[in-house]
Amino acid sequence: MPILRVALDLPLPRLFDYAAAEASPSDVGRRIAVPFGRRTLVGVIIEIAAESALAPERLRPAGPILDDMPALPAEWLAVARFASEYYQRPLGEVIHAALPTRLRRPLPLRLPPAAYALTDAGRAAVLPARAKAKRAALDLLGDGPQPASALPPAALRALVRDGLAAPAEAARPAPRFVEEHALTPAQVAAVSAITTAPAGYQAYLLAGVTGSGKTEVYLHCIARALASERQALVLVPEINLTPQMRDEFARRFPGARVVTLTSAVAANERAEAWLAAQSGAAQIVLGTRLAVFAPLPALGLVVVDEEQDASFKQQDGVRYSARDLAVYRAHAAGVPVVLGSATPSLESWTHARSGRYRLLELKARARPGSRLPDVRLVDSRVDPPVEGLSATLAEALAARLARHEQSLVFLNRRGYAPVLACGGCGWIGGCTRCAAHLVLHTADRRLRCHHCGLEAAIPRHCPVCGNVDLAPFGRGTQRIEETLAARFPAARVLRIDSDSTRAKGRWEAMRGAVHRGDADILVGTQILAKGHDFPRVTLVGVLNADAALAAADYRAPERLFAQLYQVAGRAGRAAAPGEVLVQTRYPDHPLYQALVRHEFAPFAEALAAERRQAGFPPFVHEAVLRADSARLGDALGFLGRALAAAPARRDELSVFDPVPMSLARLAGRERAQLLVQSHSRRALQGFLAEWSQALYAMRTGEVRWHLDVDPIEF
Numbered sequence: 001m002p003i004l005r006v007a008l009d010l011p012l013p014r015l016f017d018y019a020a021a022e023a024s025p026s027d028v029g030r031r032i033a034v035p036f037g038r039r040t041l042v043g044v045i046i047e048i049a050a051e052s053a054l055a056p057e058r059l060r061p062a063g064p065i066l067d068d069m070p071a072l073p074a075e076w077l078a079v080a081r082f083a084s085e086y087y088q089r090p091l092g093e094v095i096h097a098a099l100p101t102r103l104r105r106p107l108p109l110r111l112p113p114a115a116y117a118l119t120d121a122g123r124a125a126v127l128p129a130r131a132k133a134k135r136a137a138l139d140l141l142g143d144g145p146q147p148a149s150a151l152p153p154a155a156l157r158a159l160v161r162d163g164l165a166a167p168a169e170a171a172r173p174a175p176r177f178v179e180e181h182a183l184t185p186a187q188v189a190a191v192s193a194i195t196t197a198p199a200g201y202q203a204y205l206l207a208g209v210t211g212s213g214k215t216e217v218y219l220h221c222i223a224r225a226l227a228s229e230r231q232a233l234v235l236v237p238e239i240n241l242t243p244q245m246r247d248e249f250a251r252r253f254p255g256a257r258v259v260t261l262t263s264a265v266a267a268n269e270r271a272e273a274w275l276a277a278q279s280g281a282a283q284i285v286l287g288t289r290l291a292v293f294a295p296l297p298a299l300g301l302v303v304v305d306e307e308q309d310a311s312f313k314q315q316d317g318v319r320y321s322a323r324d325l326a327v328y329r330a331h332a333a334g335v336p337v338v339l340g341s342a343t344p345s346l347e348s349w350t351h352a353r354s355g356r357y358r359l360l361e362l363k364a365r366a367r368p369g370s371r372l373p374d375v376r377l378v379d380s381r382v383d384p385p386v387e388g389l390s391a392t393l394a395e396a397l398a399a400r401l402a403r404h405e406q407s408l409v410f411l412n413r414r415g416y417a418p419v420l421a422c423g424g425c426g427w428i429g430g431c432t433r434c435a436a437h438l439v440l441h442t443a444d445r446r447l448r449c450h451h452c453g454l455e456a457a458i459p460r461h462c463p464v465c466g467n468v469d470l471a472p473f474g475r476g477t478q479r480i481e482e483t484l485a486a487r488f489p490a491a492r493v494l495r496i497d498s499d500s501t502r503a504k505g506r507w508e509a510m511r512g513a514v515h516r517g518d519a520d521i522l523v524g525t526q527i528l529a530k531g532h533d534f535p536r537v538t539l540v541g542v543l544n545a546d547a548a549l550a551a552a553d554y555r556a557p558e559r560l561f562a563q564l565y566q567v568a569g570r571a572g573r574a575a576a577p578g579e580v581l582v583q584t585r586y587p588d589h590p591l592y593q594a595l596v597r598h599e600f601a602p603f604a605e606a607l608a609a610e611r612r613q614a615g616f617p618p619f620v621h622e623a624v625l626r627a628d629s630a631r632l633g634d635a636l637g638f639l640g641r642a643l644a645a646a647p648a649r650r651d652e653l654s655v656f657d658p659v660p661m662s663l664a665r666l667a668g669r670e671r672a673q674l675l676v677q678s679h680s681r682r683a684l685q686g687f688l689a690e691w692s693q694a695l696y697a698m699r700t701g702e703v704r705w706h707l708d709v710d711p712i713e714f
């Protein structure tokens with residue numbers, strides 16, 4: 001009787017044996033339902049063995065093998081295995097995190113046909129169809145079969161009911177590439193460096209100033225991959241960037257099947273996209289970090305846009321870096337990977353400097369006549385802000401309004417004010433579950449914790465002394481929105497942050513309004529900074545960036561520079577020249593000076609020198625063991641025992657003492673951590689592999705723990 005070794009989503013670093021009536025090697029990679037305790041879990045068959053170490057009476061019979069989809073291919077399982085070993089998480093947890101939710105259930109898939117095409121009646125109906133929605137749906141179906149996901153479900157149902165559309169079995173036309181712009185010489189050089197290189201793995205760092213046309217370089221490289229019948233994987237840092245990119249791909253690659261994998265995609269559609277990737281039917285797979293796990297049998301190119309972005313690092317569960325896994329996948333598949341950024345991460349920059357990655361630079365904007373914006377520093381000591389706005393910025397805003405141009409005011413703090421305080425006794429509204437203040441939100445009149453989500457009503461009087469004069473301190477986007485509306489009553493002010501864009505469809509609606517010119521002043525957080533093209537914006541004002549200069553995290557300057565550079569890049573993307581005004585008390589700070597000169601390289605070199613000197617990444621490799629508990633003593637106690645259980649051989653390693661985390665209390669849990677560093681990745685990996693075995697064997701009580709390899713937050 002064959003034994004199935006199954007990976008299950010359990011915090012145990014091993015596979016689980018089940019007896020099967022029959023199984024063949026082709027079942028490896030298939031999903032299977034198995035009993036576990038009283039539950040039924042869905043797992044993936046990793047091995048088929050002749051015998052088990054378990055006593056026969058303890059071996060339970062497996063449930064049905066789910067043969068509703070092809071087995072996960074060996075290359076895919078190898079990627080999952082690598083992630084499991086590198087990030088020190090059980091294989092079953094990695095596989096579970098990688099699979100779309102629909103495939104994690106112990107039920108066979110029942111997906112509707114993936115693609116629809118016009119019937120003859122539908123073709124005849126294209127012109128006469130009067131109903132606007134139906135007409136639009138018919139237009140979307142166009143000349144070839146289209147994925148069901150390309151159509152509003154109600155419209156599709158109506159077309160099928162009326163016999164105008166039917167599931168398509170016909171072959172799609174070969175994808176074409178529409179060349180729209182003549183490339184600049186720098187773009188030509190970048191494209192040709194990538195497309196004429198010998199076949200095989202190579203990582204490229206495409207460092208291009210904002211507006212330099214990195215996307216156009218990606219498109220040409222993707223065109224080359226598609227022409228040789230290969231698939232392209234494109235990762236972007238933020239869900240909000242996918243519709244824009246998807247539209248661009250659809251327009252420039254008619255006939256190509258583009259699928260999107262993000263957490264916002266509906267469960268069935270995501271499963272459908274996954275299967276289209278796995279079958280090779282999808283030529284372009286676009287998505288956020290989770291898309292790095294898409295099965296891609298004909299992978300020909302990997303692109304990671306804004307590779308420096310922290311959102312590529314998963315911060316809970318399996319803590320992987322999608323950027324790093326993307327490079328691994330390209331390496332494993334023997335294909336090129338393009339990492340694009342205006343402000344590369346110090347990691348990638350260092351690899352490019354050492355020759356490990358090939359550096360390709362785009363130093364000028366691509367659009368004829370468009371140049372980099374003028375960045376000016378407004379000295380807050382000389383021109384003190386009133387209600388957050390300096391006189392210089394207020395005048396510049398007024399001038400844009402008079403010329404009917406758009407402005408963007410950037411403040412990376414949402415809510416109305418970060419603190420509500422009592423002027424009488426000094427009471428400050430704090431979160432009862434975190435070591436953090438509650439943020440005042442006036443839009444829905446709540447106090448809210450930005451760490452754990454706790455909400456409270458705004459008190460009418462001070463809970464300590466009864467004083468009714470509670471005052472907001474500091475300012476967030478809501479307060480600036482209010483100030484701008486009062487200062488410029490005729491202006492249409494649009495606030496764009498994660499509060500205002502939370503409801504489904506809001507972001508799309510706002511983006512449309514901005515593009516149509518239905519807003520004069522945009523106020524927003526870093527949501528606005530990332531990769532969006534707002535051609536009407538000619539002025540960017542930056543408020544309160546100094547706060548980030550004071551942060552203790554050694555990565556803060558790198559992030560602040562990237563963020564300011566990005567947001568500054570929103571100004572003057574079209575023909576009108578852009579201006580950026582940064583309000584600061586420290587106009588001589590090297591970070592601001594580098595921003596004024598648009599000089600990334602010298603800034604990066606200076607940061608790299610500091611990190612090398614101080615022994616920080618990327619010049620050392622790190623992992624942290626974190627623990628949390630209701631009591632700090634318990635978390636620290638666990639880490640102490642973990643340290644005692646660590647392998648004795650620590651050549652080339654530094655293992656530090658347990659300490660409380662900087663935000664020590666989060667959501668009612670006290671948190672502590674222990675740092676391990678090494679100049680040798682191999683030594684660190686060897687240590688972690690041995691140590692994690694010991695950790696899984698430890699009794700933890702109610703302490704929760706995890707390892708974070710290559711952590712980016714402390």
Ligand SMILES: [Zn+2]
Pocket residue numbers: 422423424425426427462463464465466467
């Ligand atoms: Zn008080």
Ligand SMILES: [Zn+2]
Pocket residue numbers: 431432433434436449450451452453454667
């Ligand atoms: Zn909280």
